[in-house]
Amino acid sequence: MYTSKPTGKSTAVVRFWRTDQQDREGKPKLLQQIPIFAKKYPEEAVTAFAVNDDLSQFAVGLKNGAVILFRSDLKRRADRPPHLLQPAGQYPVTGLAFTSKPVTATVAHVFLYAPTRRGLTCYHCSHDDPALVKSAGGAAALPPRTTVLDERGVDMNCSCVNEEGEIAVGQTDAVYFYTTEDRSVCFGFEGEKKYLRFFKHYLLVAHVDPRGRHQVNVYDLQNKFIAFNWTLTSTNPKGPMRKPPLASNARAPGARFGLDEMEEVRHVVCEFGAIFVVSSMGHVYRLSEKDTTSKLEILFRKNLYSIAISLAFSSNYDVNSIIDIFRMYGDHLYQKGDYDGSLRQYVRTIGHVEPSYVIRRFLDAQRIHNLTAYLEALHEKAFANAEHTTLLLNCYTKLKDVKKLDKFIQLDEVIDAKKSNGTKSDSDSGDLTPRNGAAAANLNFDVETAISVLWENYPQHALTLAKKHEEHSWYLKIQLDHISYVDSEDSVALSENEKERVADALEYIEHLSFSEADSNLRKYGRTLVTHMPGPTTELLKRLCTGKFVPGNPSLKSDPGDFLHLFVSHRAQLKEFLQYIVEVETVSNTSIGNTLLEMVLSDDDEGENGTRSVEEKEEAVLRILDNPRVKYDEDHALIHLQMHGMKKGKRYLYNKLHMYHMLVQFHIEENDDQSILEEVRKHGDKDPNLWSLALKYFAERGPLPKGATSGEEWKELKQLLALIDTNPAIPPLQVVQVLSQSRELPVSVIKQYVVNQLASDEKKIEEDEEKIKAFKSDTKQMKEEIAQLSSRAVVFQATKCDLCNHDLDLPAVHFMCQHSFHLNCISETDRECITCSMDHRHILGLKTQLEQKAGNHEQFYNQLETAADGFHTIAEYFGKGIFKSNEVVLDEGSFETRFSAEF
Known part of the structure; x- marks a missing residue:
């Protein structure tokens, strides 16, 4: 596509070819030819030409200042009449350029920049486009048709349009940028401009220096630095080549030849990924862009790290490489002594560079302020660990910067809240209480580490921090750690502050969750019981009986886990255990064992000065007989024996089925009737009880203590009568036991012996009768066996023993004289079905x-x-x-x- 003046004609034309198609002669196919001048527009020299991106419009600028707009349709090969945008004047058009601004996905505003030697004008070239008018909602919503952007003239080749649709205009004092509506930015590039051209994000400016030489500068507008500069001088084709300076980004194989004639820039073309400069001497210079790595190496050698960073970002360098540039920049500033500047660069490397690399530098240089700032940034970006938190808090402590410390651990909100409420500040009252117990949402440090560091120098800060972030273990540790749980004569009384701490700790535990309260009472309960026995005991009662969490009685602790807390506090322990057994069914035997031991060893005074044995016996029986109390019977029995609790021992003997010990207990008490009763009830379970009772009564003598005459051997006779009616032991054993007593007359046991002999004689007679019967039966059975073995058996049954019908053949006969139809029994039956049940x-x-x-x-x-x-x-x-x-x-x-x- 180009403008031309056909041979023999006086009118210039614009021709459109398709280079990918050919005509019959093998030349590019001509699509359309449009004459520029007509009768309406007299012929004039063409000074500027521009075509829209979609080839729908093109404009021609003339020497007389006129601008003509053409609209064409290559598909239909039809064109519309040209439109005169700018009438002729005294100043020629020095350049034309189209740009567009999308309105919708398919419709856009089209503008035409028209610089002349008189000024710069922008034309809206789509005012009469029906689609655009419809999408804009009417002509009133469209931009104005003509906008004068500047009244200063523009030289030839001193304007160009960038990718954003802005036109750059070169003036002597600067390069100005304009939008379709107004002036935009400007750059102070001085000198008489000869050529302007955009290449990617670079702007090439050719201007005349003070010595009259043409100088080419390539500006990187995105990164704000001069990418290349080159001065054209008088040339000598035979002279040596001169390389461009190392600071440039492009190769300029221009040479200095030493002639007097000055070389000037005539034309600049940006194509094939390079810039081509055509000089007045007919030379063509190619400027090639260096790769990003080479650019960065040059910038590194010159310590231009800020430019290198900007260049790396614009070149979409990978993150690790950019971070490495920041690190190098920080190292450079650190070596120069600019610690603040190096800190800013090191902060940008957080998350990629190991923090210890930076920390060691500022530690060595004793730059505690810079170290503190870096550690703060490390925490803000959530890349700090526990060691970093410790180091930062130590820095605050060394600097004594309480405000920063409060801000770091987020206590400044607490202080501000106190001031707004009219309460005392931290310095006045020493009490810091957060507005709520919830932990901060945006936490950028390890809370436990902060508390452990602050505990030594700022205990109140540590305490408040623990409470705010619900570090319950730390809170209680700070409050109770240095308070002794030993309450003795040598112990020092608590100060008022320590008493308040203990009370606060107990109140704090009361507001914890069940599991937290349980674990912390196990740990600190002994201290709390020592100094606040009453309230702590009440709290333990609620915790162990399901009353700690209202509405959830299933949450309860094992009382046995808290018994060790009451060392040296006997009264509270007894109160605690009695309450537990009254309210709960306790499965832990240690509860019952401990309570029983305490009751047995209780020496409390009663109404008459001392507690009576009967009262203690009743208290012990209440514990032993309480179904809610579980205890170790053997353990309890040992303690009852140690303390001589007779009723308790008798109760356990019965409960443990220790009947021998129970009878022995009555023997020791000389309770004859109880002995007889126990032997009567349990003699069948333990026959040795009879021997024990016989031996006792025989050795005791004819009369018990306090008995009158006429009742000699009364209990022994009763026992013999029981044995006679219930023969639990053989008579021989009875006689052997009683024979050991020298005082026992034969008359006492005479009746028993007579009865036993009579009973034995009767049993002998019965046995002899049974023997005779068995012998007779045996003899009869042997005779039947002999007959069956030696004689024929005659079967005379006429009916089937199963169906009771007449017996017909085929039939089955058994030796027991039972007969059956063959079909009434199974083929597998080998024995009489009538007798088989008895046999089996x-x-x-x-x-x-x-x-x-x-x-x-x-x-x-x-x-x-x-x-x-x-x-x-x-x-x-x-x-x-x-x-x-x-x-x-x-x-x-x-x-x-x-x-x-x-």
């Missing part, structure tokens, strides 16, 4: 007896607990458990074998 029962008993014969433990247990061991052995013999595997064939052989063995 007998076989089952036999199997059980055989198994029982191998269970020796059961035999010995039964023998040990039996009243008559011989009877038990005889019973086992009778059931055949001890029998041999040999079969007894006849009565004579059995008697012979029995006589031989016994």
Whole structure:
């Protein structure tokens, strides 16, 4: 696309070609040809030409100052009549440039900059565009058609448009930028301008220096530095090459040749990623942009780190590389002694450079203020650890900067709140209480570390910080750490301040959650009980009975975990335990054991000066019989025996089924009736009780203490009567026990012996009858076996024993004289179904007896607990458990074998 004057014609034209298509002659295809001049517009020299990006509009500037706008449609190959934007005048047009501002995704305002030697004007070229008018909501909403931006003239080639749509105009004093509406920024580049051109974000300015030479400067407007400068001098083609200075960003293979003629810039073209400068001597110079790494190396050598940082950002350098430049810049400033400046650069490296690298530098230089500032920034950006917090707080402490300390731990809000409420400040009252107990939302330091550091020099700050951030363990540690829990004659009384601290700690625990209160009372409860026994005991009561958290009785602690807190505070411990057993069912035996021990060793005075034994006995029984109290019976029994608590011992003997000890207890008390009663009730469980009672009554004598004559051996006779009716032990054992008494007459046991002999004689007769019956049955069974073995059996049954119908063939007959239809029994039945149940029962008993014969433990247990061991052995013999595997064939052989063995 270019303007031309066809041969033989007097009118210039604009032609459009498609370079990617060819005509028949192999030349680029001509799309459209538009004449510039017509009868309406007389021919004039063309001084400027511009085309819109979408080729829909182009403008022509003439020497007489006229500007003509053309609209064309390459698709339809039609054009509209040209429009005269600017009439002819005395000053030629020195440049034209289109720019646009989007209105919607498909519609945009189109503007045309028209600089002349008289001024700079901007034309709105889409006023009559129907789509634009409709989208703008009417002509009134459109920008003005013509805007005069400047009345100073513009030289040829001294204007250009950047990517943002602003036009740069070169004047002698500066380079001015204009938008479509008004002047924008300006840069003080002095000198007579000869050429202006944009290349990426660079601005190339060719101007005349004071010596009359043309000088080319390439400005990096984004990073605000001169990227390249080069002066054209008189040239000599045979002279040596001269390299551009190292400070430049581009290669300028221009040379100095030593001729007197001055070389001037005639044209500048930005294409193919480079800048091409055409000089008046016909030379073309190519300026190539260096890569970013090379640019940075040059800037580093010149210590231009600020420019290097700007360049790295504009070049989209990776973050790590940019951070490394900040570090290098900080090192450079540190070496120069500019510690404040280096600190600002080091702060920008936080999160990438190890903090210890910076901290060591300021520690070595004793720059505590800079170190403090860096540590503050480290915490603000949330990259600090516990060691950094410790170091920062130590810096505040060394500097004695309380205000910064308050601000860092966020206590300044607390102080401001106090002042606004008219209360005393920290310096007046020493009490810092936050407005609420919630921790700060934006916390940038480790709270525990801060508290541990502040505790030594600023304990009140540490205390308030712990309370504010709900560090309960630290709060209580600060309040109670140096307060002793030993309450003795040698201990020093607490000061008023210490008493307040203890009271505050107890109140603080009361407002904690259940789990926190439980754990802290385990840790500090002994100190609290020592100095505030009453309130602490009440708190423990609520904690262990589900009353600490209202509405949630399931949350309760184990009282046994707090018993150690009451060392040296016996009264509070007893009060605590009695309350617990009255309210709760305690499964921990240590509670019952401790309470029982305290009652047993209690020496409180009663109405008559001392507490009576009966009262103590009743108190012990209440504990032992309380279903809410769990205790170790053996432990309790030992203590009851130690303190001689008779009722308590008797209660536990019964509870533990220690009947032997219970009878022995009554023997020691000479309580004959109780002995008889216990033996009667529990003699069947422990047969040894009978022997114990017999031995006691036989050795005691005929009369108990205080008894009158006529009642000799009364209790022994009663006991013998019980044994006679309930033979718990064999008579022989009774006689052996009583025979040891020399005072016991035979008349006392005569009736018992007579009764036992009569009973034994009767049993012998009964056994002989059974033996005769068994022998008869055995003899009959042997005869039946012999007949079945040697004689034929005649079956005379006429009915089926199962269905009771007439017996028809086929039939099945069993040796027991039972007969069945063949279809009435199963094919697998090998025995009489009528007799099988009895047979199976007998076989089952036999199997059980055989198994029982191998269970020796059961035999010995039964023998040990039996009243008559011989009877038990005889019973086992009778059931055949001890029998041999040999079969007894006849009565004579059995008697012979029995006589031989016994």
